[in-house]
Amino acid sequence: MVDTDTPAKSPEGKQRSLRMAVIGWIGLGNMGGHMSANLVKAGHEVRGFDLNPAAMAAAEARGVTRAAGIAEAVKSADAVFTMLPKGEHARAVYLGEDGVLAHADARTLLIDSSTIDIASAQELHDAAAAAGFRFVDAPVSGGMSGAEAGTLTFMVGGEKGAVEEASGYIGPMAANIIPTGGPTTGQAAKICNNLMLFINLASTAEGAVLADRLGLDKQVFWNIASVSSGDSWALRTWYPVPGVVPTAASNSDFAPTFTAELANKDIGLAVSAAEDTGTPLEIGKHVQQLFQRLIDAGDAGKDCSMIIKLVDGSLQAADRTPSN
Secondary structure, X not given: OOOOOEEEEOOOOOEEEEOOOEEEEEOOOOOHHHHHHHHHHOOOEEEEEOOOHHHHHHHHHOOOEEOOOHHHHHOOOOEEEEOOOOHHHHHHHHHOOOOHHHHOOOOOEEEEOOOOOHHHHHHHHHHHHHOOOEEEEOOEEOHHHHHHHOOEXXXXXXXXXXXXXXXXXXXXXXXXXXXXXXXXXXXXXHHHHHHHXXXXXXXXXXXXXXXXXXXXXXXXXXXXXXXOOOOOHHHHHOOOOOOOOXXXXXXXXXXXOOEHHHHHHHHHHHHHHHHHHOOOOHHHHHHHHHHHHHHHOOOOOOEHHHHHHHHOOHHHHHHHOOOO
16 A cells, blocks of 8 residues: 555654555544545545535535545555544444444444544443454544644554554644554544633633723733633634634634634533543533533534633623514
């Protein structure tokens, strides 16, 4: 499978190459659509499937070959990627009667880049191994902008040889490929990372609102925080005040880059894992409650950075406004 056409980064950061490969892709949403397009740009043949016709059409416009279903997407593939919302979706796609394990060739490398619970990830590892497949959990960080730019960080857990092989396929989508250890450790890393992200987002929203009410110019305050101890990825990329950071959803009335519903799901995975391990997450639990309030207010599909509306009181004010 190794040739000299398509450069890719190994886990050690060295360059290695793969010939043009046939890749099956299941899940072509906001992340998977851009990620699969980068594999097409790298010269691979990507056969994709998604239940959402609009997602299928968008992926096809980016060069992904439309598959009629999972069986067609994975047939004779060198590797299969999945990018799905929840553990229940990943289990259905891999373990169902018409799923990946039922239709893929056992030589095919399976790579799940969904963010899911540890128990589901372990179930997928176990089922794949029992069926004779190599499988890695490889969730990502970097959001839609990273997916589009091909600069995601992949956290890859599984058997060492499978992790090394997966890195060759991952390369065109990634700025960083980090082996995390054995099965499910990629998911563990992602869960803990996202816990920190959403806590940082909440603190960024509080700092931004307080700075405004103390009379600071929004750009001046961001300029200070971004080079000081208040800095974070959330501040630099998702700043919840409009007109400061070009990549922020706050510039477009919180049109989603990462929805409140998905943020609630991800931080919920951390809370669940904490309960399983006897780890108190007082801050994490509070932030999850904030996302749940957004969902309860009907804003599940808005960007998670809309959490600032709970800090400045505008969401509660809107809720109290009587309808005509």
